[in-house]
Every structure is written in structure tokens, then in C-alpha cells.
Amino acid sequence: MPAKLIEREMRTENLPHIWCPGCSHGSTMRALCQAIENAGLERKNTIIVSGIGCSSRAVGYLNFDTIHTTHGRALAFATGIKLAKPQLNVIVLTGDGDISAIGGNHLIHACRRNIGITCIVLNNNIYGMTGGQYSPTTPSGDYATTAPYGNIDRDFDIPLLAKSAGATFTARVTAYGINEAIKVMERAIRHKGFSVVDVASICPSYYGRKNKKGDVVKMLQWQRDNSVPVKAAEKMSKEELQGKIITGIFNDEQYPEYTDEYEKIIERAGGR
Amino acid sequence: MSKRILMQGNEACVRGALKAGMRFFAGYPITPSTEIAEGCAVELPKVGGKFVQMEDEIASMAAVIGASVTGVKAMTATSGPGFSLKQENIGYASMAEIPCVIVDVQRSGPSTGLPTSSSQGDVMQSRWGTHGDHPIIVLSPSSVSETYYLAIRAFNLAEKYMTPVIFLMDEMIGHLRETVEIDDNVEIICRKQPDAPEGKFEAYKGEENLVPVLPVFGSGHYYNITGLTHNTWGFPTNNRAVANELNSRLLNKIENNRRDIEAWDEYLTDDAEILIIAYGGSARVGEDAVDMLRRKGIKAGMYRPITIWPMAEDRLRELSQRIKKILVIEHNNGQYLHEVERVAADDAEIEFIGRINGAFILPEEVTEKAEAM
Ligand SMILES: Cc1ncc(C[n+]2csc(CCOP(=O)(O)OP(=O)(O)O)c2C)c(N)n1
Ligand code: SF4
Ligand SMILES: [Mg+2]
Numbered sequence: 001m002p003a004k005l006i007e008r009e010m011r012t013e014n015l016p017h018i019w020c021p022g023c024s025h026g027s028t029m030r031a032l033c034q035a036i037e038n039a040g041l042e043r044k045n046t047i048i049v050s051g052i053g054c055s056s057r058a059v060g061y062l063n064f065d066t067i068h069t070t071h072g073r074a075l076a077f078a079t080g081i082k083l084a085k086p087q088l089n090v091i092v093l094t095g096d097g098d099i100s101a102i103g104g105n106h107l108i109h110a111c112r113r114n115i116g117i118t119c120i121v122l123n124n125n126i127y128g129m130t131g132g133q134y135s136p137t138t139p140s141g142d143y144a145t146t147a148p149y150g151n152i153d154r155d156f157d158i159p160l161l162a163k164s165a166g167a168t169f170t171a172r173v174t175a176y177g178i179n180e181a182i183k184v185m186e187r188a189i190r191h192k193g194f195s196v197v198d199v200a201s202i203c204p205s206y207y208g209r210k211n212k213k214g215d216v217v218k219m220l221q222w223q224r225d226n227s228v229p230v231k232a233a234e235k236m237s238k239e240e241l242q243g244k245i246i247t248g249i250f251n252d253e254q255y256p257e258y259t260d261e262y263e264k265i266i267e268r269a270g271g272r
Numbered sequence: 273m274s275k276r277i278l279m280q281g282n283e284a285c286v287r288g289a290l291k292a293g294m295r296f297f298a299g300y301p302i303t304p305s306t307e308i309a310e311g312c313a314v315e316l317p318k319v320g321g322k323f324v325q326m327e328d329e330i331a332s333m334a335a336v337i338g339a340s341v342t343g344v345k346a347m348t349a350t351s352g353p354g355f356s357l358k359q360e361n362i363g364y365a366s367m368a369e370i371p372c373v374i375v376d377v378q379r380s381g382p383s384t385g386l387p388t389s390s391s392q393g394d395v396m397q398s399r400w401g402t403h404g405d406h407p408i409i410v411l412s413p414s415s416v417s418e419t420y421y422l423a424i425r426a427f428n429l430a431e432k433y434m435t436p437v438i439f440l441m442d443e444m445i446g447h448l449r450e451t452v453e454i455d456d457n458v459e460i461i462c463r464k465q466p467d468a469p470e471g472k473f474e475a476y477k478g479e480e481n482l483v484p485v486l487p488v489f490g491s492g493h494y495y496n497i498t499g500l501t502h503n504t505w506g507f508p509t510n511n512r513a514v515a516n517e518l519n520s521r522l523l524n525k526i527e528n529n530r531r532d533i534e535a536w537d538e539y540l541t542d543d544a545e546i547l548i549i550a551y552g553g554s555a556r557v558g559e560d561a562v563d564m565l566r567r568k569g570i571k572a573g574m575y576r577p578i579t580i581w582p583m584a585e586d587r588l589r590e591l592s593q594r595i596k597k598i599l600v601i602e603h604n605n606g607q608y609l610h611e612v613e614r615v616a617a618d619d620a621e622i623e624f625i626g627r628i629n630g631a632f633i634l635p636e637e638v639t640e641k642a643e644a645m
């Protein structure tokens with residue numbers, strides 16, 4: 001019952017949203033609402049934090065305590081929230097530019113601390129809000145308004161980056177595979193520790209247009225035809241995986257969570 | 273009950289903040305403010321509070337705001353280069369009206385400058401460091417004892433006016449050791465909370481004194497906080513009328529309440545014929561100079577701003593109409609001097625002594641200049 005879901009979880013008075021027709025941010029936001037319900041989070045204890053970008057505007061539509069912060073800094077704000085009040089569930093919504101360019105430092109350190117925050121990255125391989133400049137996830141060779149002759153930067157694989165930095169749950173889903181996205185996001189929310197879900201997203205207005213990816217349907221079909229589940233990918237060569245989107249859960253580990261560890265410090269110092 | 277304790281300025285800042293109810297500190301090490309972070313790391317867990325060393329000053333400022341939206345009193349401390357990095361999020365706290373305290377123990381700049389030398393070079397940055405027209409409160413202590421009590425006031429003002437407060441120390445005071453008489457009986461202010469039961473709440477309406485009542489996160493009011501121009505419910509808008517209303521309320525929130533905020537100190541101004549103006553560490557030099565001048569039979573006095581912003585300018589105007597010679601001393605190239613000139617230039621002759629090499633101004637230099645005026 002999608003309409004009911006929207007009524008329950010969204011600030012319907014703020015709709016319609018600001019996104020372009022066909023932008024996948026709306027359906028990802030809806031999927032997140034479903035995942036929050038499925039995970040059984042109590043609204044009163046759930047805080048949603050975002051940075052700056054088209055993706056980060058989602059918080060204005062979500063009926064929770066929400067905070068739209070500064071560009072790249074959502075995880076640092078969220079760290080303050082979670083550490084100050086560990087009983088709160090803290091979810092960060094961010095974009096590829098927000099989290100891996102200006103916010104890259106905060107990302108690796110949140111991973112390293114393994115603080116109990118769920119980080120959902122709406123990764124459309126472009127800076128949507130500012131009109132189509134290349135981001136750290138724009139594939140090499142692709143075009144952007146600031147890469148008019150093709151992008152010579154190498155692109156980040158966000159879950160791989162997060163995993164290497166110590167995130168204890170990392171995954172990738174696609175805007176096309178929305179049911180899978182709901183399931184994986186639910187697991188990320190339930191995970192104890194820092195979790196990252198990279199949502200392969202589509203920006204038809206800029207990334208799509210600049211790179212002649214066709215209309216929205218074509219872009220989603222491309223995702224469907226080029227997604228490779230992580231298990232299958234393990235058996236494929238580097239060449240075969242070129243240009244594919246590897247989906248699924250990359251790691252799901254148990255490691256002491258940061259705010260739990262700080263509680264022990266308080267005990268050691270005699271504060272409890 | 274009161275007790276006397278010998279302590280360093282930076283330590284007094286930590287103790288004052290704890291007394292005020294600080295229970296969260298995020299920071300990044302930098303001389304000469306580091307003792308504040310170290311003190312918080314030791315003391316906060318003892319009272320169930322939290323300390324975190326973040327990856328940089330930007331993150332520290334962000335974490336402090338994050339902690340504060342949950343209702344926990346939060347502080348960060350830094351010096352010159354780190355203060356520059358905090359500016360964007362200080363502007364955010366100003367716009368989103370999140371109470372917090374930012375300590376800047378000033379060192380000599382520009383850039384990395386002279387890391388271990390004192391300075392007052394961040395005075396204008398403390399007012400205008402972040403972009404856009406924004407309100408701010410800046411306090412500057414000139415003794416270890418005042419550091420303790422003013423740190424408490426910094427939190428009180430932050431909570432009362434829902435604003436970031438800059439606690440502008442300098443290395444001279446931060447590393448000075450003096451006795452503080454600790455009086456446990458001090459006023460502690462906590463931010464107002466809605467009387468309304470859970471449910472939607474018009475958080476950014478602003479009460480009669482223009483200060484908003486922001487529910488702490490997790491209390492069931494489901495509102496939005498943003499650095500974008502927002503309506504009274506906290507949602508982004510491009511509406512010009514709403515933008516004007518918000519920006520005006522933000523500025524008037526401090527302006528209309530300046531009588532309550534302003535603080536200054538005077539030393540022998542009643543019969544003074546020459547007025548020394550100094551704040552923070554410079555005021556220690558100024559006070560000595562006044563005494564030396566008095567011994568020579570010269571009627572000197574001192575006016576010491578404690579709230580650097582808002583400046584207690586009505587009082588300064590009164591003084592300058594009576595005392596026609598003003599000597600401003602600052603450990604910079606003349607930053608607050610411009611503010612003094614704005615207020616007093618029509619009525620008084622204004623001279624200046626500054627220092628930009630990390631050394632201290634000597635009282636003798638002040639008396640010499642004063643005698644020549
Ligand atoms: C400090 C700062 N620098 C730059 C900007 C401008 N800016 C706004 S959004 C954005 C990029 C957002 O890209 P992404 O995170 O990928 O989100 P998307 O819009 O693609 O969803 C930039 C550069 C800003 N708001 N703040
Ligand atoms: S510019 Fe791109 S990311 Fe932004 S709303 Fe439009 S389609 Fe979505
Ligand atoms: Mg993007």
C-alpha cells in the first residue's frame with residue numbers, strides 16, 4: 001500500500017518534491033521509508049541527517065526529526081547526534097559528491113570508528129544539484145559539464161572504499177532493483193555498527209543527457225542488464241566486470257560499536 | 273560554598289564549561305588551545321559526558337552542533353587555523369539557531385604564523401568569519417578567574433538566545449596561572465522547551481524576545497533543521513518576504529536584547545582624563561599602565577569590553593563625550609580600533625598601540641604614548 005506508506009512516513013504537505021521527472025531520488029526515498037518500517041524503528045527515536053545536494057533534500061519530505069546540514073558534513077553532524085544520545089537511530093542520506101568528495105574524510109573516519117550510523121548514498125555519478133559536474137564516482141571517460149573532453153579522474157567504488165576504511169556493513173543496490181534495495185537497507189538499519197548502502201541512482205537531467213544514456217526507461221533497463229550479484233561477480237574476470245554494477249552485500253561483520261565502547265570509558269572514569 | 277584553586281586559563285575554561293553543564297566536547301588538537309581538549313577528555317566521562325577527537329575542525333564543529341540538537345550542551349576549542357576551518361558550520365549554527373560554545377585561544381597569524389605566541393588577530397574573524405549577515409555573541413576574558421565565570425555565561429547566553437557563542441581567549445590568558453575563587457552558587461540557564469505535547473511544532477516562530485523554542489531531537493516534534501532560508505516550520509523556501517522576516521529576526525534577536533547581553537568593565541574612569549581601551553590579555557597591560565600613570569599624577573582610566581560583540585557602545589559613547597583622549601591597545605594591527613573609532617571618533621582623539629610579532633605590549637610603552645597625548 002504505497003499511498004498509506006507515504007502518508008505515514010512523509011510530510012505530504014511538502015509534496016510534490018523538487019526533483020526532475022524520472023530522477024531516482026524519489027523512489028529511493030520511498031524505499032527507505034519502507035525499510036525503516038520493516039526494521040520497526042520508532043519514529044520518535046529516529047533522526048535523519050543529510051548533507052547538501054538533490055539527494056540530501058529528501059529530509060524535507062520525511063516525517064521524522066530531520067536535519068539538513070552543510071555540504072559533505074552530514075556524517076560529522078550525525079556522529080555528534082549518535083555519540084550524545086546513543087539510544088537514537090541515526091540515518092544519513094547523502095549523495096556521491098557529498099559523501100565521497102567534500103565529505104570523503106568524514107566518511108573514512110566514520111567507517112574507522114564503526115559508529116552506529118546507517119549511511120545511504122544516492123549515487124548518481126554526478127553533481128546533480130549544481131548542474132552536472134563530474135563527481136568522484138563519475139566513471140573515467142564519461143562526460144560532465146566540467147569534463148567536456150571526457151573525465152580523466154579515476155572513480156571511487158564507495159562500498160569498497162568504506163569497507164577498506166573499516167565499515168562493518170557495506171552493500172550496493174540499484175534504483176532499478178527497488179525490492180532488493182528495501183531488503184538491504186533494512187539489514188543496514190538493523191546492523192550494529194557503521195553501515196553503508198550505495199544506491200546506484202539515475203540523474204536523467206545531467207548524467208544521462210551528457211552521456212547520451214537515453215530516457216529514464218533506458219537508464220533503468222541499463223541498470224537491470226548490467227547488474228551482477230556479488231556471488232556471480234566473484235567468478236568473473238576483471239575484463240568481464242568492466243562497466244558492470246556489482247550488487248549485494250559485500251561484508252556484514254561484528255565489531256565493537258563506538259558508542260558502546262565510549263560507555264565503557266565512562267564506567268572506567270567513574271561516570272556511571 | 274566557595275573554594276580557591278590555582279589553575280591555568282585553559283583549565284578554567286574547561287571547569288567553567290563543566291559547571292555550566294557542558295556534556296559534549298568535540299575537537300582537534302592545536303596549540304595553544306590543546307589543554308582544553310585534554311581537560312575535557314579527562315573530565316567529561318567522569319560526569320557521564322562525551323569527548324571525541326574528530327578528524328578535523330570542520331568535523332568537530334559539525335559534531336558539536338549534532339550533539340546540541342539532541343539537547344546536550346556542547347563545546348569545541350581551537351586556535352587560529354582551526355578557527356578558520358570552523359567558520360562554515362558556525363554560520364550554520366547561527367542560521368539554524370543551535371546553541372553551542374566555540375573557544376578560540378588566539379595565536380599569532382596569519383596562517384600557521386607563530387603557533388606558541390599570543391595574539392588578538394581573530395577579533396574581526398570572530399565577528400565576520402562566516403559568510404552572510406549573521407548574529408553572533410563574542411566574549412573575551414582577561415583573567416583566569418573571569419575565564420571560569422565567563423565560560424559559564426557563554427553557555428547561558430547560547431542557551432538563552434539559541435545562538436553560537438564565541439569564547440575569544442588569547443594565549444596570554446589561556447596559559448596564565450592564577451587563583452580562582454570558585455563559587456558554586458551561579459546561575460545556569462538551559463534552553464526553553466515547548467509546553468505543547470508531542471506532535472508538529474512551529475519551532476522557528478520566535479517568541480516575544482525573538483528567540484525560537486527548538487524542541488530537542490528525540491522529543492517527538494518532528495521538525496526540520498536546515499541552513500537554507502526556511503519558514504517558521506523549518507522548511508526551505510525562496511519566498512523573499514519569509515527570507516526577510518527570518519534574517520531580520522536573527523539579527524534583531526541579538527540587537528533587541530543587547531542590554532541583557534552587553535558586559536564591560538571600567539577601572540578608574542570616574543575622574544579619568546585619558547581612557548585606555550583594551551580587552552582580553554591586553555587589558556592586563558592596560559591596567560598596569562593605568563596604575564603607573566596614576567602614580568605619575570596622570571588621571572588615566574580603562575574601559576574593557578567583555579562582550580566584544582555586541583559592543584557596549586552606548587557606554588563607550590558616554591565615556592568618549594567626557595574623556596577626550598582615548599588610547600586603544602590590542603595585540604593585532606588595529607581591529608577593534610575601527611569599532612572604537614566608529615563610536616568615539618567624533619568626540620575624542622584616538623591613538624593606538626598594536627603588536628603583530630607575537631610579543632607582548634609593555635605597560636611602559638602605553639604610559640609613554642599616553643603621556644605624549
Ligand atoms: C561548501 C560547499 N561547496 C559547494 C556547494 C555547492 N554544491 C551544492 S550540491 C553540490 C553537489 C552535490 O552532489 P551530490 O552529493 O552528488 O548530490 P546530487 O545533487 O547529485 O544528488 C555542490 C557542489 C555547497 N553547497 N557547499
Ligand atoms: S538534477 Fe539529477 S539528481 Fe537532481 S533532481 Fe534532477 S535528475 Fe535528480
Ligand atoms: Mg550525485
